[in-house]
Amino acid sequence: MLALPPVLLNVLGFLLGFAGVMVLRVLTVMFGKRPASKRSKPAKTMIVLGSGGHTAEMLMLMDSMGRERYSPRTYVVAATDAMSGGKAVARERTWQKTESPTGFSLVQIPRSREVGQSYLTSVGTTLYSLAFAFRVVLRERPELVLVNGPGTCIPICAAAFTYRVLGLAQTQVVYVESIARTRRFSLSAKLLYHLRMADLLFVQWEQLAKTYPRAVYAGRLY
Amino acid sequence: MPAASERTVFVTVGTTKFEALVERVDSLELLRALKGKGYTKLVIQKGNGAYCPSVIVPKGQTKGTTEGVDVEYFDYSPSLATYITSAALVISHAGSGSIFETLTAGVPLIVVPNPLLMDNHQVELGEQLAAMGHLVSAAPEQLLAAVQSFDASRLKPYVKGSAAGMAAAIDKQLGFTP
Numbered sequence: 001m002l003a004l005p006p007v008l009l010n011v012l013g014f015l016l017g018f019a020g021v022m023v024l025r026v027l028t029v030m031f032g033k034r035p036a037s038k039r040s041k042p043a044k045t046m047i048v049l050g051s052g053g054h055t056a057e058m059l060m061l062m063d064s065m066g067r068e069r070y071s072p073r074t075y076v077v078a079a080t081d082a083m084s085g086g087k088a089v090a091r092e093r094t095w096q097k098t099e100s101p102t103g104f105s106l107v108q109i110p111r112s113r114e115v116g117q118s119y120l121t122s123v124g125t126t127l128y129s130l131a132f133a134f135r136v137v138l139r140e141r142p143e144l145v146l147v148n149g150p151g152t153c154i155p156i157c158a159a160a161f162t163y164r165v166l167g168l169a170q171t172q173v174v175y176v177e178s179i180a181r182t183r184r185f186s187l188s189a190k191l192l193y194h195l196r197m198a199d200l201l202f203v204q205w206e207q208l209a210k211t212y213p214r215a216v217y218a219g220r221l222y
Numbered sequence: 223m224p225a226a227s228e229r230t231v232f233v234t235v236g237t238t239k240f241e242a243l244v245e246r247v248d249s250l251e252l253l254r255a256l257k258g259k260g261y262t263k264l265v266i267q268k269g270n271g272a273y274c275p276s277v278i279v280p281k282g283q284t285k286g287t288t289e290g291v292d293v294e295y296f297d298y299s300p301s302l303a304t305y306i307t308s309a310a311l312v313i314s315h316a317g318s319g320s321i322f323e324t325l326t327a328g329v330p331l332i333v334v335p336n337p338l339l340m341d342n343h344q345v346e347l348g349e350q351l352a353a354m355g356h357l358v359s360a361a362p363e364q365l366l367a368a369v370q371s372f373d374a375s376r377l378k379p380y381v382k383g384s385a386a387g388m389a390a391a392i393d394k395q396l397g398f399t400p
Contacts, residue, residue, distance in 0.1 A: 036397035043396050052237075053318045064385035069398050144396060174392055180318045180343045182350040200395050202388055205350070218391050220383030222322035 025165045030196040036172065045070040046142035048153040049077045049084040057178060058148050059091050060221045067095055073104040074140050078111050078152050107136055109152065134159040141169045148176040149188040161197045172199045177215070179204040179222055185212065230263040231256055232309035234302060236317045239271030240336050242362040243315065248275040253289050255369045256311075265305060266295035311374070316344035316359070321351065325380035331357040332368055356380045 004012070047062065049055040055077075067073075077084040085106050092101035110129045117125070133155030137145075145160050147153035153175075160171040175198040177189045182205045185193065192198040193212055201215045209217040233247050246252065247266060256264060266275060278293050279286040285294035299305065306312055306320075307327045314320040316335040324331045333351075335344040348359035355378040360368035393399045 035395045038400070039397035043398075056319055061385050061388060064389045065392065066389070066398070069393070069396075144392075146392075172395060174395065176388065178318070178343075179322070180347045182343075182346045184343075184346070186343070200391060202391070204383075216391060218387030219385070221385050221388070222318065222326065222383050 022165070025167075029161065029164045033196065033199045036170075042069055042071045043143040044072060044074075044140065045144045045146060046074045046076060046137070046140055046156065047088075048145070048147040048156055049075055049081070049088060050148060050150050050152055051078060051081040051084055053180065054148050054150060054178065055081075055084040055087055057176065057221050058146065059087060061146070061148075061176060062091070063095075070144065071103055074107055074136075074142065075104065076107050076109055076136065076152075076156060079108045080111050109133060109136065109155075111152065130155045130158070134162070137163060137171070138168070142171055145171055145173045146176075147173070147188075148178060149186050151188060154188060154191060157192060157197050161195075173197055174200045174202070176202045176221075177204060177208070179220060181205070181208065183207065183211075189215075228263055229261045229310040230265055230308065231261045231311045231313060232305045233264070233266040233268075233313045234305070234320055235267060235269040235271070235315045236320055237269070237298070239269040240315050240334075241271040241273040242337070243313075243334050243365075244268045244271060244273050244275065246334075246362045246365045247313070248273075248277045249366070250277060250289065252366050252369060253278050253291055253293070255366060257289055257291050259311075259369070259372065261291070261310060263292040264294075265309075266293075267299065267302060267305070268295050268297060270297060311372075313365070313369075316348040318347060321347065321357070322380075325351070325356055326382045328379060330372075330374035330377055332365070332372065333357055333359050334362055334365060335359065337361065351380075354378065 047058060049058055075085065075088045088106065092104055093099060109132055110125065137156060137159035145156060147157060157173050160169065160173055163169040164171060175189065175192050177186065189201065193201055193214065203209050203215045203217055204220045206217045209215045235243055244266065253264065275295050278288045279295065284296065287293070303323060306324050306329060309329055311330050312324045313332045313334065314324060316333040321331065321333060333348045335348045351357050352359040357377065358368050358372060
């Protein structure tokens with residue numbers, strides 16, 4: 001055995017202990033997925049709109065949800081997506097039957113990589129987008145994060161997971177795989193599934209739920 | 223409202239472009255095949271691709287009558303839904319929005335997945351629904367053959383899904399229901 005000075009041994013012991021606690025926390029959050037206990041107050045909800053077909057599916061799901069339960073709502077859209085924000089506002093108008101709906105907000109998030117951007121500069125923009133996601137989730141501390149891809153949703157999910165590990169938030173992550181995925185998972189679904197970052201992961205085809213047993217088939221949006 | 227005797231084929235490429243599909247549709251052979259199936263009108267939403275139909279409409283014009291079929295094309299319209307619901311046949315790119323809008327409207331559908339899209343899960347969706355008998359899926363170069371052998375009566379109606387199951391599971395997950 002090396003003879004280490006007692007101070008160093010103490011520091012080492014503390015670091016080891018801390019690392020052990022963190023690993024335990026990560027594993028607890030990864031494997032301790034269970035429904036929340038009884039709730040009566042509305043749940044603050046963050047909805048990531050992934051543009052195009054992703055946005056359409058997410059808003060269809062919101063059509064069917066008890067929106068008084070999932071309130072207030074924060075919609076997260078990519079800064080380059082000119083359409084989704086307007087679609088969310090239009091839908092809020094319809095739901096609330098008023099020209100000036102309330103109780104929701106829109107947040108723009110920078111894209112980690114634009115089509116055609118070089119990989120070198122995309123390292124910087126990815127870090128920026130990740131930092132932005134961590135800031136937004138910490139500020140809002142939603143009780144539910146609702147996502148359905150594409151990649152833009154991953155930084156938000158990573159932030160929610162990290163804050164849960166650190167005990168700063170109790171965010172549940174619900175992912176809905178696109179109806180276009182009939183046989184194979186998207187990259188986002190694979191990440192969230194294997195890293196156990198989603199508390200609930202829906203697929204829209206029964207055969208996919210057979211391939212991925214922890215995925216849930218509960219019907220199709222369309 | 224379309225005239226009662228009018229049977230329109232609506233071709234749609236969605237919000238982007240899909241020139242391979244527009245080029246295949248711009249063909250006298252295809253037009254004859256459609257006419258042979260009893261369709262009287264062809265409306266093409268061509269998107270923002272550079273290719274403009276010039277075989278089945280006079281060059282430089284956006285409408286005309288060829289082989290007895292009325293043909294017109296445009297780039298985009300905010301009311302694609304109206305075109306879809308009033309069509310007798312839709313030939314569409316394989317985007318999920320267009321597909322399910324057409325299926326739930328009960329309009330016969332031929333989808334053409336865009337082979338140029340990366341990570342092409344459009345093909346997956348088209349093939350899945352074709353295997354279930356709800357539509358016909360064809361590559362651009364198979365479109366003519368698909369139209370020639372098309373029989374709308376063999377397609378099975380699509381029963382619209384529901385988000386209620388997902389909503390209930392989320393309620394349970396969040397603790398709103400036991």
